[in-house]
Amino acid sequence: MSCVHYKFSSKLNYDTVTFNGLHISLCDLKHQIFNREKLKPANCDLQLSNAQTKEEYTDENALVPKNSSVIVRRIPAGGVKATSKRHVLSRTEPGSGTSKAVCKTTISHFFLHTALNSKQCSPVLVFQTLT
Secondary structure, three states, X not given: OEEEEEEEOOOOOOEEEEEOOOEEEHHHHHHHHHHHHOOOOOOEEEEEEEOOOOXXXXXXXXXXXXXXXXXXXXXXXXXXXXXOOOOOOOOOOOOOOHHXXXXXXXXXXXXXXXXXHHOOOOHHHHHHHHO
């Protein structure tokens, strides 16, 4: 019997998958790991890489040699999605100004609250300072 040792990236110890032959296809190895770990292929996919060379196995027909060690990572079933769209303002365009107004109002409320709770200054002095 031949074997391949695998471990999830978050675990410390390796588990073993046994098979007949000199190598096992990546597809068959994934199916055996799914069965051993009681994972459902509909919920996630597995990303496997060689533990020594860090080479990622991407082709489902790739052959993993016997006595190899692989690192397993769970990924979303559709693969890793691209990052979400980001809208970046041109550096030459001025901002809308709302963030400055909100920030100024928030800071004013913070200072007002702090000053009134400190009992060291009168509310009239705080109001005159903020306006």
